[in-house]
Amino acid sequence: xxxxxxxxxxxxxxxTFKEVAGESDIPFxxxxxxxxxxxxxNSPFDSMHVVNMIVLVEEGVSDTFNVDITxxxxxxMSQSKSPFKSIGTLADYIVGVLT
Amino acid sequence: MNNVKNSLYQDRIVLITGTTKGIxxxxxxxxxxxxxxxxGFARSESSLRHERxxxxxxxxxxxxxxxxxxxxxxxxxxRLDILINNAGIASMNPSILMxxxxxKKIFDINMLGVFNxxxxxxxxxxxxxxxxxxxxxxxxxxxHIEGEAIYASSKAAIEEFSKIFAREVARYGITVNVIGPxxxxxxxxxxxxxxxxxxxxxxMPLSRLGxxxxxxxxxxxxxxxxxxxxxGQVIYLGGxx
Numbered sequence: 597x598x599x600x601x602x603x604x605x606x607x608x609x610x611x612t613f614k615e616v617a618g619e620s621d622i623p624f625x626x627x628x629x630x631x632x633x634x635x636x637x638n639s640p641f642d643s644m645h646v647v648n649m650i651v652l653v654e655e656g657v658s659d660t661f662n663v664d665i666t667x668x669x670x671x672x673m674s675q676s677k678s679p680f681k682s683i684g685t686l687a688d689y690i691v692g693v694l695t
Numbered sequence: 696m697n698n699v700k701n702s703l704y705q706d707r708i709v710l711i712t713g714t715t716k717g718i719x720x721x722x723x724x725x726x727x728x729x730x731x732x733x734x735g736f737a738r739s740e741s742s743l744r745h746e747r748x749x750x751x752x753x754x755x756x757x758x759x760x761x762x763x764x765x766x767x768x769x770x771x772x773x774r775l776d777i778l779i780n781n782a783g784i785a786s787m788n789p790s791i792l793m794x795x796x797x798x799k800k801i802f803d804i805n806m807l808g809v810f811n812x813x814x815x816x817x818x819x820x821x822x823x824x825x826x827x828x829x830x831x832x833x834x835x836x837x838x839h840i841e842g843e844a845i846y847a848s849s850k851a852a853i854e855e856f857s858k859i860f861a862r863e864v865a866r867y868g869i870t871v872n873v874i875g876p877x878x879x880x881x882x883x884x885x886x887x888x889x890x891x892x893x894x895x896x897x898x899m900p901l902s903r904l905g906x907x908x909x910x911x912x913x914x915x916x917x918x919x920x921x922x923x924x925x926x927g928q929v930i931y932l933g934g935x936x
Contacts, residue, residue, distance in 0.1 A: 644863065644866065647821075648821055648867070651818040651821055651822070652822065654818075655769070655822070658766070658769075664762070664763075664766050666762065
């Protein structure tokens with residue numbers, strides 16, 4: 597997995613983040629970056645927004661890399677450090693799956 | 696969506712489980728007649744040949760079988776409008792004589808199967824902000840029929856799952872409703888003695904066996920675009936409540 601692909605994954609997640617927030621008229625930070633929280637902390641999302649994000653990111657990854665992944669699985673749901681914590685941690689997890 | 700006059704399901708993508716026989720096959724033909732595109736999912740092969748019918752073979756209890764079907768539908772049609780979780784099994788036995796293996800199988804196919812299909816389908820429906828999920832319960836739930844403790848429990852679980860799932864996905868324009876058929880002459884009750892079926896029918900306000908068209912009528916109601924304000928509901932056939 598090249599840096600180029602990680603950049604692409606970040607792009608997919610950031611676009612999805614804005615899409616989900618926009619659809620629900622949720623104000624989101626001007627500077628969305630790797631540290632932006634998806635889950636808990638200062639995340640603007642509730643659990644169903646996160647579900648929507650996960651589904652759209654899976655779709656984005658499938659369309660971009662032609663690889664079908666399932667982000668909500670036994671592994672990710674049981675990890676003490678959730679990969680859904682922030683845009684960066686989710687990108688790291690996806691890079692790991694695709695590598 | 697381009698609904699055409701007299702063709703309620705024109706261009707709608709419908710996924711039905713258990714399409715090789717009984718109610719599932721009947722509903723498949725009904726949706727095809729109404730111009731829908733139907734994807735069937737069943738353990739066995741289908742003899743149905745139709746230009747708008749796509750058959751997928753697999754097991755609803757196995758997520759490894761379920762996920763690829765939904766991915767295929769996503770790639771082919773980009774959306775899914777209606778899911779009908781028809782696949783199910785029954786076994787009539789007094790609880791004391793019910794083998795654990797059969798009890799587990801009933802719960803796996805009836806409940807886990809509905810969960811797997813609903814979860815994966817809702818993911819596809821969410822993006823379009825539209826979806827109709829229709830699950831199957833049974834009058835065995837409100838009638839508390841002796842010998843159907845496990846079957847009725849699995850169907851009661853489907854009802855509760857449907858009511859909660861309906862709340863979870865409501866904001867995405869997805870409705871989740873349940874039909875509870877009365878006994879209908881299908882393989883599901885083929886091994887039940889005739890007098891037992893008759894006794895059961897006699898206890899229903901509308902004392903006759905159900906027919907496929909009775910199921911179709913309620914499915915049409917839940918599946919209709921106009922039913923966007925109906926979710927988390929259970930409708931039993933035969934006047935049972």
